[in-house]
Amino acid sequence: MYFTLTGLSSDERVQSLLFVIFLLLYLMSLCGNLTIATTIWMESKLHRPMYFFLGNLSFLDICYSSVTVPKLLTGLIGGSSEISFRGCMAQLYFYVSCCSTECLLLSVMGFDRCVAICNPMHYTTIMNKQKCIQLATSLWLIGFITSIIHTIFTARLPYCKSHRISHFFCDIPPMLKLACSDTFLNKLLILTAGGFLGLSSFFLTLVSYIQIISAIVKIHTKGGRSRAFSTCASHLIVVLIFFGSISFMYMRPTSGYSLKQDQLVSLLYAVVTPALNPVIYSLRNKEVKSALKRTVNKIFHTKIYVSNM
Secondary structure: OEEEEOOOOOOHHHHHHHHHHHHHHHHHHHHHHHHHHHHHHHOHHHOOHHHHHHHHHHHHHHHHHHHHHHHHHHHHOOOOOEEEHHHHHHHHHHHHHHHHHHHHHHHHHHHHHHHHHHOHHHHHHHOOHHHHHHHHHHHHHHHHHHHHHHHHHHHOOOEOOOOEEOOOOOOHHHHHOOEOOOOHHHHHHHHHHHHHHHHHHHHHHHHHHHHHHHHHHOOOOHHHHHHHHHHHHHHHHHHHHHHHHHHHHHOOOHHHOOHHHHHHHHHHHHHHHHHHHHHHHHOOOHHHHHHHHHHHHHHHHHHHHHHHO
16 A cells, blocks of 8 residues: 655764755755746747746756655655555656657757757748657557556556555666566566667657757857857757666666665656756757846836836
């Protein structure tokens, strides 16, 4: 009927320190991503494909961190570390949904940058508003449908070895260790469905960046190369961190699983990356920073006007 999440540490002093660290990271994620999403929504100059997908990434990162971090924080301050079976399956479902959707979203964002740099004359035709909406809708649907399959196969297993999940949230690998029946189909599903989604997304992203780098090298002016590279460098950082940690977590042999390594890698892509994305991806962008200043000024002047009425 329930599971117990063992968390990251049983030492109270370490738990207090971890609580402060992860609370700050969670607040950074919420404030940073909410600010970026709001700025893109309010600023008409940012109503372009690049920022449309960036807004999707910000919203996705808010969901991503909110699925796992609140329960982690509750356990670190001495709250209940128990989670019901249904609650565990719900957490697993939304976590895998966000993970799958982000794989696809990063590849779409790479394709968008590829078209903008390699084929700028036809960019507005290829990446028109209707196509962007269709792409965004498709990748969210694929993410949620993929997660349904993983959740059903995980929920059908009988769990009788233990009710203690050696992790800070309900994830597939640590839960398979608790099952008292054959988990071959689940492992095969991770390697096929999950592997196909992750590897195909990474391959498409890699192809996009090979073409981008080839186009940048052909730019004659140093300033032009710098602008083109700075536009894509931050996205490449996010891609390498995300796909690297996901591959390490899910594409290893079962015998290679280590509790501490899994927890550290999970913290990287489930907690740290959503908090850093606004900094390394958005706030390094001059256009976003200018739009952010205008948005803050609008809100500030509106508040002054309302208070003086």
